[in-house]
Amino acid sequence: MTEVPDHLLERSRAARARLTGEGGDAPAGDSAAPAGAAVEKAPAAAAPVVAAAPEIEKAPEPVPPFVQAALDRKKVPSWAFFIVLMLPIWAIFYVGTLERPPVEGILTAGEGVYEGCAGCHGAGGGGGSGYALAGGEVAKTFPDAASHIWWVVNGSSDAGTPYGDPAREGGQRIALEFSGAQMPSFAEPLTSIELLEVVYYERVTHGELDADSEELHAIEHLVDHAEDFELPGHFEVGTTIEDIQLFIDMAMADLAGDA
Numbered sequence: 208m209t210e211v212p213d214h215l216l217e218r219s220r221a222a223r224a225r226l227t228g229e230g231g232d233a234p235a236g237d238s239a240a241p242a243g244a245a246v247e248k249a250p251a252a253a254a255p256v257v258a259a260a261p262e263i264e265k266a267p268e269p270v271p272p273f274v275q276a277a278l279d280r281k282k283v284p285s286w287a288f289f290i291v292l293m294l295p296i297w298a299i300f301y302v303g304t305l306e307r308p309p310v311e312g313i314l315t316a317g318e319g320v321y322e323g324c325a326g327c328h329g330a331g332g333g334g335g336s337g338y339a340l341a342g343g344e345v346a347k348t349f350p351d352a353a354s355h356i357w358w359v360v361n362g363s364s365d366a367g368t369p370y371g372d373p374a375r376e377g378g379q380r381i382a383l384e385f386s387g388a389q390m391p392s393f394a395e396p397l398t399s400i401e402l403l404e405v406v407y408y409e410r411v412t413h414g415e416l417d418a419d420s421e422e423l424h425a426i427e428h429l430v431d432h433a434e435d436f437e438l439p440g441h442f443e444v445g446t447t448i449e450d451i452q453l454f455i456d457m458a459m460a461d462l463a464g465d466a
């Protein structure tokens with residue numbers, strides 16, 4: 208007796224079922240037919256999957272040379288971190304050089320300090336609601352630098368109080384108020400150097416005094432060698448005109464000795 212392989216029997220049964228009973232009453236073998244067809248199709252469908260699988264697995268194996276090169280390369284050299292670290296520090300120094308051009312001297316410095324006075328006295332020292340400083344006026348009020356410095360150190364105690372040179376041309380000045388504010392004391396907000404700078408600036412620009420005068424040279428000398436003259440960091444409130452004159456005299460004597 209010849210052995211008919213099962214799968215052939217299965218196929219013939221399926222064929223028979225298709226010829227005889229398609230759409231009709233389901234013959235015994237009918238339910239098996241689609242199942243058989245599915246079984247037969249399955250390997251065909253599985254084939255591409257099996258074929259595709261090795262491709263997927265193989266893909267990562269050969270690393271392209273450029274990828275390998277990228278993997279092998281040392282990414283950031285260690286010194287680069289140092290450069291990055293130094294950048295903000297460099298930036299601070301760079302900005303510093305931009306904001307402070309080679310100190311143009313005491314006049315430029317004083318102009319900068321005067322910005323804090325301009326609100327009351329006007330950008331050009333025109334006076335606003337108070338007396339004008341400009342046009343030589345401030346030098347008439349304070350013929351000597353020491354009394355001018357003293358005024359800015361101590362400010363005005365009361366509106367109505369006379370100040371400055373009593374023999375002032377046109378009468379002595381009397382302290383005013385600008386919208387309720389008197390001349391403030393700048394002993395605290397300004398360093399002694401800033402205070403000397405702003406007074407120098409006012410005397411030269413508003414006071415129209417000669418920057419080549421002995422007194423203005425002395426103030427510049429005092430600012431440049433503040434430590435040598437043991438200038439305090441701040442002039443205290445209550446500092447007298449005589450105290451201030453002493454520093455100016457020392458600087459003058461030093462300049463005279465140098466010459």
Ligand code: HEC
Nearest residue numbers: 323324327337338344345348380382383384385388389390
């Ligand atoms: C809050 C307003 C105010 C500010 C800010 C101010 N002052 Fe005055 N200043 C006055 C008043 C008020 C007077 C007295 C009346 C006047 O001069 O009109 C005065 C007077 C003066 C005088 C005398 C002028 C003169 O010839 O009679 C000088 C100098 C002066 N101030 C310098 C300064 C300097 C320097 C600064 C900045 C560091 C400054 N002031 C900031 C209000 C101010």
